[in-house]
Amino acid sequence: MTLEEKNNKGGVALTEATKTRYNRIAPIYNIIESIPEQFFKALRKKLLAQAKGKILEVGVGTGKNFPYYPKGADVTGIDIADQMISIARENAVKLGLSFNLQEGDAQDLKFSDNSFDTVVATFVFCSVPDPIKGLKEIHRVVKRDGQVLFLEHVRIDEPVIGWIMDRMNALFVRMLGANINRRTVENVKKAGLTIESLEHFGPMKMVKMIIAKPSKTIEAVGRDQ
Numbered sequence: 001m002t003l004e005e006k007n008n009k010g011g012v013a014l015t016e017a018t019k020t021r022y023n024r025i026a027p028i029y030n031i032i033e034s035i036p037e038q039f040f041k042a043l044r045k046k047l048l049a050q051a052k053g054k055i056l057e058v059g060v061g062t063g064k065n066f067p068y069y070p071k072g073a074d075v076t077g078i079d080i081a082d083q084m085i086s087i088a089r090e091n092a093v094k095l096g097l098s099f100n101l102q103e104g105d106a107q108d109l110k111f112s113d114n115s116f117d118t119v120v121a122t123f124v125f126c127s128v129p130d131p132i133k134g135l136k137e138i139h140r141v142v143k144r145d146g147q148v149l150f151l152e153h154v155r156i157d158e159p160v161i162g163w164i165m166d167r168m169n170a171l172f173v174r175m176l177g178a179n180i181n182r183r184t185v186e187n188v189k190k191a192g193l194t195i196e197s198l199e200h201f202g203p204m205k206m207v208k209m210i211i212a213k214p215s216k217t218i219e220a221v222g223r224d225q
């Protein structure tokens with residue numbers, strides 16, 4: 001088993017550990033992220049301008065995307081960490097938004113097949129323990145003519161830097177709950193989604209903006225049990 005596979009292996013224990021880490025980080029999350037956020041703001045704005053219809057945001061965190069949704073957007077947001085959701089709720093109130101925010105696991109979404117026009121995930125698939133399972137769940141709940149909008153940091157596929165990222169990954173997971181060596185573009189494809197657009201940002205193009213479409217039929221969505 002490769003290092004990445006070891007780190008990515010799903011399971012209840014890893015999901016609980018992720019929840020515990022983000023609950024611990026929640027009170028300082030916006031502070032930790034304040035510097036990169038200066039750069040991410042413009043990317044969030046660009047991505048979320050495309051959100052439409054009934055929207056699901058997976059791994060909503062503290063609600064950093066909220067100011068960028070189109071006016072009147074119909075948003076349901078879920079996150080594994082109840083402390084992150086609490087901050088997201090406060091943020092929504094401050095912004096005068098009546099979003100439906102609830103605790104939930106990306107790997108086991110409590111929504112019917114084909115139920116959202118747009119699914120959004122920003123900087124989430126670095127931390128979901130079994131990313132392909134989570135991406136398949138997104139694939140299942142998005143409508144067949146819907147869209148999935150991602151912003152994710154990924155492993156840099158350069159021999160030395162990639163190697164260093166793999167070695168440093170466990171430390172980042174322990175400190176921040178985030179894997180720095182995820183291959184999310186490949187994982188989106190593995191979940192059966194079709195990438196319509198892929199843009200690269202940041203140092204060594206490590207931030208990806210991905211717009212993906214689901215399969216034409218729900219039967220084509222491979223589900224993990």
Ligand SMILES: C[S@@+](CC[C@H](N)C(=O)[O-])C[C@H]1O[C@@H](n2cnc3c(N)ncnc32)[C@H](O)[C@@H]1O
Nearest residue numbers: 022059060061064079080081105106122127128
């Ligand atoms: C790095 S934060 C990003 C938060 C937010 N999307 C943003 O752009 O600022 C990752 C978020 O994913 C959530 N998360 C991790 N695993 C999850 C899972 N299995 N299901 C739902 N949310 C999850 C974490 O609790 C955390 O809030």
